[in-house]
Amino acid sequence: MNTIIFTVVIALLIGFVLGTLLGLFKKIFSVEVDPKVSHVREALPGANCGGCGYAGCDSFAVAVVKGEAPANGCVAGGPSVSAALNKILGLTGDESDAVKRLQFLLAKEQMNAPEQKEFITAFKLAKPPSFQ
Structure with missing residues (x-):
């Protein structure tokens, strides 16, 4: 049971970190369009x-x-x-x-x-x- 909880927590952490990085990169590398x-x-x-x-x-x-x-x-x-x-x-x-x-x-x-x-x-x- 601990293995399943540990795996879910790690997956959520990885998803949160990657989502945050994607949002940050979107702002950093955005291109102005008229x-x-x-x-x-x-x-x-x-x-x-x-x-x-x-x-x-x-x-x-x-x-x-x-x-x-x-x-x-x-x-x-x-x-x-x-x-x-x-x-x-x-x-x-x-x-x-x-x-x-x-x-x-x-x-x-x-x-x-x-x-x-x-x-x-x-x-x-x-x-x-x-x-x-």
């Missing part, structure tokens, strides 16, 4: 499609908050996501710029495709929309 990044990430559709030019929605959210990417750069989300991001960041923007950017990128990628000549001709003189 709360706007999490709000922007929640507003994005989560498709991780790469249509914005970033690896996924998380990378795009960080870039938008830093000002490195336009708030209307999410092609998968469309105008509703653009409006939500503008509201979160306190910006005003033209939602059609995301569509223009997608069209420009598609034209740029398909410049050498012979079956797409008509599509390419329409965009050869196109300049990339500015997102500043």
